[in-house]
Amino acid sequence: MSNLQNSTIQGFRPIIPKQPKILVLGSMPSVKSLEDEFYYAHSRNAFWPIIENLTGRSLKSISEKISALDDLGIFLWDVLQACERKGSLDSAIRNPEANDFEGIFTDYPEIQAVCFNGQAAEKLFRQHVLKHQSLPAGLVYRSLPSTSPANAKLKIEDKYLIWEENLRPFL
Template identity: 55%
Template sequence: MSSCSGFAPILPENPTIMILGTMPSVASLEEAFYYAHPRNTFWPILAKAFQQPIETVEQKIALCRQHAILLWDVLAFCERSGSLDSAIKQPEANDFESLFKRFPDLKTVLFNGKAAQNLFEKQVMKTQTLPDDLVFHSLPSTSPANAQLSFENKRVLWHQTLEQTGVK
């Protein structure tokens, strides 16, 4: 079991949507950037959604900023062996209360997987004061551990939600 610390958020100037994962994977921690595992479909899904190349870290950050997407994780810290969300112990949430006060136009939260939603409900909604008008959407995890859905099925669900929320 090792201690894991999350990353600082990718902060656009005036975010309108936030995408939340749980905690960076071992591969992401090693690369020091979000969704770095080569089989994670997060960045390929966004590349197709916005029809722009996002191969470098700089391009990924630019895409988030260009489309007002705040990218972060539910947890700031945890204990975990490996990368599986099911292995998370002693979770500590990020400070969302301050974040929503700082960005009052931020009203939509997309969860990258059920585990992110469940952690947010347990670790954030029960302990922090959040705006009443937030809208939440749970999407299929882009993790390679989520093999139940094909890339195409994940892509379609993510694209539909991005369109519904006005991002795409």
């Protein structure tokens, strides 16, 4: 897939823990994540270090990362199932197609909170999910700072604190 032209890309299947409590949503996998076929694969993305910080474990392999999410009850997915995009920037997303969240909340009614990995994920969710799908009342929505290395507004330590403060009540 060339990064020089818009390409239709498909998102990943969700990572579903045995007892999901929190749904963490990104927008769409980055080019690096698509190449590596796993969420948040860019070496400077803060997502996995934040999960390491929450669990107190070093997470090197994909199976260790999935196990950590399972232990925390974090359901990991993206707002979009497909879109056209040049490169990795959310601002380049065109023709977005949302995932089926009605089905997710029907199958997993124990999810209490939806946490957005960045403002773009929240905006896409509001535009393409909340306006078109019926979701349960009483869900808590939290917009968290993007873990992407493109979000250089906050130091990584500040991202850790904000994410932990917002996730911890549901863990």
